[in-house]
Amino acid sequence: MILDKGPWNEYIDETEESHRKIYGTDMFDLAKQYGTPLFVLFEDIIVKNYEKYRHALEKEYKDHLICYAVKANTSYCVLNFLSKLGSGADVASEYELQLALNAGIPTENIRANGNCKNESYLEECIKKGILINVDPEEELTIINEIALRLGIAAKINIRFAGFPVKHITSRAITTSSDWSKFGIDIKRANSVFRKVLDMDMLIPNGLMVHLGSQITDISTYYTVLEILIDLSRDAQQIGFEINEIDIGGGLGIPYFESEDWNSIKKKIKNTRKENYTWADEFIGYEFNAESNDLEWIGEELSSAYAPDTFIRKLFNEKYSANKTFKEKLEEIGTPRFVIEPGRSIIGNAGVTIAKIGHVSNTPRGENIVHVDAGVNSHTFGTAVPEQLHRIEIANNIEEDEHFETFVAGNLCFTGDLLCKIKNKLIRKPRRGDYLLFYDTGAYSDFFASNANSFPRPPKVMVAKDGTHRLLVRREDFSEVFQREVGLGIPRT
Ligand SMILES: Cc1ncc(COP(=O)(O)O)c(C=O)c1O
Known part of the structure; x- marks a missing residue:
């Protein structure tokens, strides 16, 4: 079975030389021009994903805010581009915050997350009036003290965890269950609300949850949002204002049919x-x-919901007492609805191209294709099945005898496998061929490093008309070693 390329079928084609073409751009030529490994993003898919969220929300619930999760693909150009479409930003560090501000995202459209925010990050948020999603409970005192010192009150949402959810995605990216380093236990909600009201410099604004990433079962959202609405009622009863419900990100994408x-x-x-x-x-x-x-306890790599169907279902499905989520929100005063999508905006808008160095066998006789990219630029170990993408050879794509293989990276450890699950290629690859990994727009360079002193790869954006531009350059020798105090004098 050669895997179906699913949604990509709409955009892909073949050149006369039998190279893979996406949005009219020859992937082989692109790899030659920019070198490999290479991240390629497709502008039109990002726009479509964002617009699906926006249109559906315009229809379902007027007071909303979409905050692109910067961590999913951290690039000034991507952010600047999304900012022009009207997107806000979810940031998780002071540098992501600075990038979002530089990219033109208004302060009121930024949500500050993170389970261990440092003083200067919190200080920047308070000075600029940026909403902080408090996590963990201990942070309340810290924020209150900084706000007191600055003489500026801090606007906060409370981020919760400890919801009755199990195996909703892989463990490493579940962020709302009992085993979560993020969020405040829902059982502590009432005392936390009181604590906030007792602190002089905190302005309560709302509640927040982020379920996890690559969530494909929408009923998980129903369960969690139902509880969040109940907690909102409890909060309101004691005077904690609910102006906003932030449901985080998390919607999964179809890596496979x-x-x-x-x-x-x-x-x-x-x-x-x-x-x-x-x-x-x-x-x-x-x-x-x-x-x-x-x-099965891993994440599901097939998802039935695009952003618009997800929003439609979220708002129109009947929750308890035969009421929709929208009706429930109306009951608590129609707070603003905030969503922080990352993967579902950019995940299926990118591919990675790597060059094949060798085709060999393991000592046990299994095929193994060696490429010039490591797991540090390919969703390193966040969740193992996630390393599984649709893969194909990008040149000479005419079918021959199929070839089943693992794919190894170029780093010095055996765990550096870009594909731990056998993939079927349409023919035996050769040294110098290019491999194309689909749906790598999100989190691929999240763990990017200079492991083995390799430079971090560039990013290119392809426009709808097939033109392309460099967003991020490949590092050179001096950049790889830029933190060295004494780099030495090159020998002649
Ligand atoms: C607080 C928060 N919001 C949003 C996101 C984005 O999640 P996703 O890319 O799954 O949509 C994350 C990702 O981990 C997150 O931690």
């Missing part, structure tokens, strides 16, 4: 028979003693 994804999961489960995963690992599964079987 559902049929392909189900078949991949089945093969992982049977890996000992099928030699399907690296070291026969049951990636994404855990043994469940009760059922005496393997249980």
Whole structure:
């Protein structure tokens, strides 16, 4: 089975030389021009995703704010571009905040997140009147003290966790359950509301939750939002104002069509028979003693909801007492609805191109393609199945004898595998061919580093008409070592 390219089918084509073309741009030529590894973003897909959120929200709920999660793809140009479309920003550090401000995002459209915000980050937020999502509870005192020192009151939302959710995505990116380093336990809500009201320099504004990332089951949102509405009522009863409900980000994207994804999961489960995963690992599964079987606990890589269908369902589905989310929001005074999408804006708007150095075999005889990119520029270990993307050869794409292979990066450790689950390519690749990884727009360079002293890759943006421009350059030698105090004199 060669994997269906799903939504990409709409944008992809083939050149006369049998190269992969996306939005009229030859990926082979692009790789030659900018070098590899190379991140490529497609402007039109970003616009479409953002507009899907915006149109659906215009229709469903007037008072809303979309805050692009800067961490998903941190680039000034991306932010500046989204800012022109009217987007706000979710930031998680003082540098993300500075970038958002430089990119022209108005202060009132920024939400400051983070579970360990430093003093200068908090100080900047307070001075500029930026809303802080408080996390954890101890931060209340710290913010109050800084605000007191500055003589400026701080506007805050309370971020909650400890919701009754389980296996909603992989563990590493679940941020709202009992096992979460983020958020304040919902059981502490009432005493936290009182604490806020007792502090002179805190202005209560609303409640916030971020469920996690790559969430594909919308009912999880219903469960959590229902509780958030109940907490809002409790808050209002004691005078804690609810001007805003911020539901964070989290909406998943379809890395695969559902049929392909189900078949991949089945093969992982049977890996000992099928030699399907690296070291026969049951990636994404855990043994469940009760059922005496393997249980899927990873994230789902197939999603049925685009941003507009997600918003439509979120607002129109019946919650408890046969009421919609919109009706429930009206009952608590029609607070502003804030959403902080990252992956669902930019994840399916990017591809990564890497060059093949070698095709070899593991000592056990499995095929392995070696490319010039490491996991540090490919969603490093956040959640293992997430390293699984649709992959294809970008040149000479005519079909031949299929070739099943793992994909290894160029870093000095065995965990550096860009694909721990076998991929089927349309032919045997050769040294010098290019591999194309789809849907890598979000979090690919989140862990980008100079591991093994490799430079961090450039980013290119392709416009709807096929023209392209460089957003981020590749580092050179002096940039890779720019923090060295004495770099030495080059020998002649
Ligand atoms: C507070 C917060 N908001 C929004 C997001 C964006 O999530 P996603 O990219 O899954 O939409 C994140 C990501 O981790 C987050 O931590």
